[in-house]
Amino acid sequence: MSVVRRASLLLLALAALACEEAAAPDAPDPLVEDGLAFVAEPAVGRAALEASLVDPTNGYSALRLARYTPDGWGALTAWRPRVRPVTVRDLGAPAPTDGFDDWWGGLEGDALPTDRAGIEMLGARAFTHFPTQVVPALRSILADADAAAAVGLTPDADGRLSHLVWVEVPGGRVEPALTCATCHSDGVAGRPNMAFDLGAVYDLAAQARTPRGRWGPGRVDVTGDGVDNPTAFPDLRPIRFQTHLHRAATVRNGLLPLAVRIETLMITSTGEAWRPPRAVAFALAAYLWSMGDDLPPPVDGAGRAVFDATCARCHAGEGLAGAPVPIDDVGTADAVARSPERGTGRWRVPSLRGVADRMLLLASGGVRGGVEELLDPARAAAGHPFGLDLPAAERAALVGWLEGL
Ligand code: HEC
Ligand code: HEC
Structure with a gap:
């Protein structure tokens, strides 16, 4: 054994001793490794998609199998939107033209933070700030405080309205948009917002294509299947304990299948015009995965x-x-x-x-x-x-x- 090799073994042994109390700080975190691979290599997400679809022939699966490819949705522009939270002060006022702080901070393009805490923090930020669905119909609702209250938009302690954002859309216009937290937080992140009534937004704004607004608060018809089948906002806190994603058990659950599910839903919910940076999709999945930490395990009794x-x-x-x-x-x-x-x-x-x-x-x-x-x-x-x-x-x-x- 060479001197160098022996010396490095000694160093390793010393490092192991030093780390006996705390877990080895440099041990690779499998979550981070998954994330880096997902962001760098589209084949990783593709493989997760193929392995996780329960029925490859239903519409959800067929669309993804056809489009979730480097040349399909992978070729869309990754959107890094500039946003500004909607607050009570915006009610009745015209859409703002300033104050779009760049909430991305130091994040560059598709770069994922290289530690779990950083990834989860990005996910938490995206959960309440990334515009997942631009809803121009909200403009007229926000012009009128009574209408806002009628569709269940409620201010939090900071005056922020149900985690809506103003977002600069391509072309320079400013539109209101939903974030994940608009439907999936009632103040406790992940818990369904029972008050928010998206159907009533469309109805009040008189932009209903077909009779909408009949879903009632806490529900939305998320499927594009032509069937009237609104579903309650699910509780996302226990997501990592679910065997499958969706009420209908469409997808076998796992961290990477969840990241793909989030990425592809963000693509379809804005008409396949852009995709979220893959780092954002993965960070959201990792953040949702962490929510289960706060749920008490079952006890005897x-x-x-x-x-x-x-x-x-x-x-x-x-x-x-x-x-x-x-x-x-x-x-x-x-x-x-x-x-x-x-x-x-x-x-x-x-x-x-x-x-x-x-x-x-x-x-x-x-x-x-x-x-x-x-x-x-x-x-x-x-x-x-x-x-x-x-x-x-x-x-x-x-x-x-x-x-x-
Ligand atoms: C307009 C309201 C709305 C918004 C906005 C929304 N969701 Fe959902 N979400 C739903 C509904 C309704 C379902 C149930 C769909 C189903 O089971 O088929 C759902 C399902 C999910 C699921 C599967 C949950 C489960 O238990 O299987 C995940 C994960 C999820 N959403 C994450 C997100 C993320 C992340 C965002 C933001 C990028 C987001 N959602 C934005 C309404 C919304
Ligand atoms: C045959 C299998 C089966 C049995 C037995 C069963 N459940 Fe369920 N449970 C389900 C299914 C499937 C759903 C979802 C149904 C739906 O969403 O319409 C569900 C939903 C629920 C929900 C609602 C959860 C949510 O987030 O919407 C609760 C709470 C629940 N079950 C508790 C119980 C309790 C308590 C028992 C025993 C008294 C029980 N279940 C027995 C299959 C079962």
Whole structure:
């Protein structure tokens, strides 16, 4: 063994000793490695896409298999928009022309921060600032404070309205846009915004193409399948515990499939005009993945035994999620599960991590009173009959246990 090699082994041994307490700081973080590969090499995302699609023939899958290629969507311009949060001070005022701080900071093009904390911070920033859907119909709503309140736009402590942004669009105009957080945050990031009513935005602005505005708050028809199948905004906090993405179980879940799902949805939701930088798509996925850290793991307790006997054949494991089940086994309003675009013939069994303060339940959004209402035999919404015939004491124990999640 050469002297140099021996010396470097000694250094390694010393480094290992020094790191005995804290984890080795230089050990490669698999999340960062995944991210760097995803950003640098389009084939990585393509492989994740192909491996994750449950039914390659449905519309969602077929479109992506055709277009998610270097020459297809990969050739679109990566958009680095300049934005400015919409605040209460903008109500009734013309669209601003200044103050578009460059929220990208030091980020260059497709460059991903090289540590997990930096990546998650970029994702958190994108979640509340990246314009995911430009909605010109919001202009007339923002001109009128009453209309803004009627569609559920509510200011936070800083006066920011439901995480909307003004964005400079190509050509220099300024338009209002939704961010992820407009639908997916009610102040707690990831939790559905039950108040926001996008359908009513279109209706009030009289820009409805077909009768929209009938979805009601907390729901939107996200599929382009020609079927009227609005879906409740899902809770994103437990995303990493989900076995599949989408109510209809369209995509087998994983960090890279999630990044591809986010990237491709951002492309389709703006008419395939541009793509987000891949670094942003991955950072969003990593940020959503981290949200599960704050959800308490299931514990033992009186209700746990009831749960195991009544619910765990579907909601299983540490995620309280499980393999998709045939649609007819559940009996809830199922138009979205049967979507020709996203459908797979099955329902995804949703994770119950974080269900304690998730008030908007079922794909239809038909239960708005949390688990207490879902397990109330007198509830109005059809289907998911599980637990409804339990003796009252057992049902109460079950609700108590679920409310600790
Ligand atoms: C207009 C409201 C709206 C906006 C804006 C929006 N989403 Fe969603 N999102 C939905 C709805 C509705 C679904 C449910 C779709 C389904 O299950 O088929 C959904 C589903 C998802 C899912 C799958 C969740 C699951 O449980 O399977 C993810 C992940 C997601 N959104 C992330 C994002 C990100 C990231 C952004 C911003 C880039 C964003 N969404 C913007 C409404 C929205
Ligand atoms: C046959 C499988 C199955 C069984 C058994 C089952 N569930 Fe579910 N559960 C589902 C499916 C599928 C959904 C999604 C249905 C929908 O969105 O319409 C669901 C949805 C839920 C939701 C709503 C979650 C959300 O985010 O919308 C809760 C809460 C829930 N189940 C709790 C329970 C409890 C508690 C039990 C036992 C009393 C139970 N489930 C038994 C399959 C099952």
